[in-house]
Amino acid sequence: MSTTTVEESTSQAEIEKLAHPKRSRKALVGMIASYVGMAAIVIYCILPFYWMVVSSLRLPTEGRSTEFIPNPPSVDNFAGVFAGTNNFGRALINSVIVSGSTTILTLIIGMVAAYALARLKFWGKTMVLGLIISCSMFPQITLIIPLLKMFSSTTPFEWFPYWINTYQALILPTLSFALPLAVWNLTAFFRQLPVELEQAAMVDGCTPGQAFRKVILPLAAPGVFTTAIITFIAAWNEFLIALTFAPDPSIQTATVAISKFTGTTGFDTPYGTIMAAGVIVTVPLLLAVLIFQRRIVAGLSAGGVK
Amino acid sequence: MATATAVESKPSGSAPRKARKNALSDGQGRLSAILLSPTLLVILVVVGIPIILSIRESLFLANDGINPETGLVESGEKFVGLQNYTDIFAGQNQVVGAYGTIDRFWNAFINTSLFTITCVLLETILGVAMALIMAKAFRGRGFVRAGILVPWAIPTIVSALMWKLIFDESGVMNRILGTKILWLADDNPAFWAVVIADVWKTAPFIGLLTLAGLQTIPAEVYEAAKVDGANAWQQFIRITLPMVKPTLVVAVLFRTLDTMRMFDLPWGMVGQGKYYVETLSIFAYQEAGQQRYGPASAYSIILFVYIMLVAYLFVKILGADVVGDAAPPKKTKRKKKRQDQEAGKSAETAALESMGGAH
Numbered sequence: 001m002s003t004t005t006v007e008e009s010t011s012q013a014e015i016e017k018l019a020h021p022k023r024s025r026k027a028l029v030g031m032i033a034s035y036v037g038m039a040a041i042v043i044y045c046i047l048p049f050y051w052m053v054v055s056s057l058r059l060p061t062e063g064r065s066t067e068f069i070p071n072p073p074s075v076d077n078f079a080g081v082f083a084g085t086n087n088f089g090r091a092l093i094n095s096v097i098v099s100g101s102t103t104i105l106t107l108i109i110g111m112v113a114a115y116a117l118a119r120l121k122f123w124g125k126t127m128v129l130g131l132i133i134s135c136s137m138f139p140q141i142t143l144i145i146p147l148l149k150m151f152s153s154t155t156p157f158e159w160f161p162y163w164i165n166t167y168q169a170l171i172l173p174t175l176s177f178a179l180p181l182a183v184w185n186l187t188a189f190f191r192q193l194p195v196e197l198e199q200a201a202m203v204d205g206c207t208p209g210q211a212f213r214k215v216i217l218p219l220a221a222p223g224v225f226t227t228a229i230i231t232f233i234a235a236w237n238e239f240l241i242a243l244t245f246a247p248d249p250s251i252q253t254a255t256v257a258i259s260k261f262t263g264t265t266g267f268d269t270p271y272g273t274i275m276a277a278g279v280i281v282t283v284p285l286l287l288a289v290l291i292f293q294r295r296i297v298a299g300l301s302a303g304g305v306k
Numbered sequence: 307m308a309t310a311t312a313v314e315s316k317p318s319g320s321a322p323r324k325a326r327k328n329a330l331s332d333g334q335g336r337l338s339a340i341l342l343s344p345t346l347l348v349i350l351v352v353v354g355i356p357i358i359l360s361i362r363e364s365l366f367l368a369n370d371g372i373n374p375e376t377g378l379v380e381s382g383e384k385f386v387g388l389q390n391y392t393d394i395f396a397g398q399n400q401v402v403g404a405y406g407t408i409d410r411f412w413n414a415f416i417n418t419s420l421f422t423i424t425c426v427l428l429e430t431i432l433g434v435a436m437a438l439i440m441a442k443a444f445r446g447r448g449f450v451r452a453g454i455l456v457p458w459a460i461p462t463i464v465s466a467l468m469w470k471l472i473f474d475e476s477g478v479m480n481r482i483l484g485t486k487i488l489w490l491a492d493d494n495p496a497f498w499a500v501v502i503a504d505v506w507k508t509a510p511f512i513g514l515l516t517l518a519g520l521q522t523i524p525a526e527v528y529e530a531a532k533v534d535g536a537n538a539w540q541q542f543i544r545i546t547l548p549m550v551k552p553t554l555v556v557a558v559l560f561r562t563l564d565t566m567r568m569f570d571l572p573w574g575m576v577g578q579g580k581y582y583v584e585t586l587s588i589f590a591y592q593e594a595g596q597q598r599y600g601p602a603s604a605y606s607i608i609l610f611v612y613i614m615l616v617a618y619l620f621v622k623i624l625g626a627d628v629v630g631d632a633a634p635p636k637k638t639k640r641k642k643k644r645q646d647q648e649a650g651k652s653a654e655t656a657a658l659e660s661m662g663g664a665h
Contacts (some may be wrong), residue, residue, distance in 0.1 A: 034442040035443070037442075038450045041454065045506075046453055048457075048468055066477065072560055109348060110345060120335075121334050128346070132345070132349070138613075139566070139610055140569075141586075142360050143353065143356040144359060145360055145594045176352040215420075233459065237463075239462065240587075258463065258464060286456060292452060293451055
């Protein structure tokens with residue numbers, strides 16, 4: 001209706017003008033500024049990482065060079081990473097074992113808990129949620145000191161088996177932050193699923209267990225998957241626990257191995273080798289994050305939109 | 307029990323249902339207990355028991371050397387009460403750091419506090435600025451988002467070593483700035499080097515979370531403000547900030563708690579025993595490494611209490627503001643429901659944020 005009013009009161013030329021609103025200079029400046037700003041953000045985020053990649057592609061003898069493009073480029077550092085005393089291949093396998101087991105354990109234990117927190121009614125739910133989230137903020141150092149005494153079976157823990165340099169000594173403490181993280185995340189995902197689907201399944205004769213397995217689980221798969229990625233990255237990036245409980249090179253994880261690198265070139269800090277190892281450790285994570293970034297961020301904002 | 311699950315979870319509530327609920331929720335309670343017990347058991351084993359052991363440990367001190375009374379070499383440990391705690395005031399362990407000659411504990415304590423305040427403040431400002439820029443953009447947002455996740459995905463210790471190379475005395479930072487600053491010596495620049503590395507790693511993530519909050523603000527609100535003649539700054543102060551606040555406060559809370567336990571960055575970049583960047587976590591770790599478990603536990607318990615205190619203050623302030631913003635709250639059910647929703651809303655934000663950190 002309003003259109004007719006406009007037509008009646010405005011000339012043809014004015015309609016043309018209204019139909020193609022001229023971009024004001026201010027809007028144009030704003031747009032350019034936002035693109036410049038975005039470019040600045042990306043450069044800010046990428047540039048230090050670029051430096052790591054570039055430094056890994058130099059000759060091993062030019063570790064501290066400040067050339068922006070390696071000259072001559074070389075992949076010797078990547079060969080050096082796996083050479084001799086570094087034990088880096090072993091460390092990578094250890095990292096996969098520790099992070100993988102942590103992720104699987106966390107998902108199995110966390111999924112049932114998250115289901116209860118998202119769907120069932122019981123007394124003290126807020127308290128349980130509060131407890132779980134406060135665990136993930138917990139300073140790891142507070143756990144590590146008594147656990148170090150316990151795992152090395154010193155007084156007063158002589159009865160405890162000697163666990164230093166074992167996988168369980170790395171996995172169990174990692175659960176302290178990975179499990180709360182996963183439960184919290186999964187609860188949010190389960191809450192988003194409409195309860196009516198479950199009801200329908202149960203009307204059709206499913207038991208609650210079947211309803212969970214056949215209806216909820218497939219639907220929650222993206223959420224479970226995202227949680228798995230996040231948990232895996234958290235466990236993969238863990239440093240303090242691995243540093244404490246795995247002094248033996250044959251059991252230490254990749255993050256600890258990198259921090260202890262002596263490299264192949266001897267006395268000087270082998271920056272080239274360290275950076276190459278850093279790239280090796282980071283690139284799989286980066287690929288996962290970049291492929292699933294939409295999912296990670298969508299999950300993140302879904303909570304807000306809802 | 308099956309029907310109970312279905313009926314009870316229905317969001318709408320009315321009086322007759324309530325009478326039934328009590329009869330049936332018993333069964334749900336039992337099921338919940340069964341489902342939750344593995345998680346709670348793990349938390350008890352890996353968090354609960356260690357805390358208790360840590361508190362116990364903090365009341366003991368290792369025997370060192372010869373007992374003056376008996377002349378015998380003693381091993382093991384003895385109960386010393388609160389001595390490990392009172393010793394931090396005794397000033398037996400003086401070191402020279404950025405704050406003059408003070409006890410090593412207080413040096414680490416001040417470092418931890420200053421790191422937290424500086425890093426979180428800079429991260430928040432930078433993160434909000436990034437979010438505002440991204441919110442303005444129509445195209446290329448996915449690209450920027452991908453870039454922003456890069457610092458987040460790099461393991462903290464790797465980024466520490468990366469920044470160590472950048473801040474090397476003959477490194478690229480000095481080359482760009484044209485200076486010859488010894489960034490990683492035990493001196494003031496080391497503090498700022500760590501701050502820069504930490505801000506780089508986590509500011510983008512605060513930006514990402516804030517962006518998620520920004521996108522929930524309806525455009526009508528801005529249009530109304532424009533009609534009323536509000537300029538950009540007023541819109542930012544009066545609309546954007548208040549409406550993005552719930553998301554932002556959660557993000558800042560998690561960043562604060564995460565920075566308070568910072569370990570990897572100063573450890574990897576500057577090293578151990580460097581008093582200008584030594585945090586409470588590092589100090590406690592080193593004490594434990596020298597078999598001084600008693601004092602180490604005491605320091606870690608103090609850090610734990612400090613973190614809990616800050617979290618409590620945050621939640622108190624946050625809670626007060628939630629009530630202040632909302633319409634006069636009808637107590638009991640409705641309020642609780644809203645809190646539930648709030649919790650759900652911030653759940654993923656929180657979970658993701660808590661992992662975005664650099665310890």
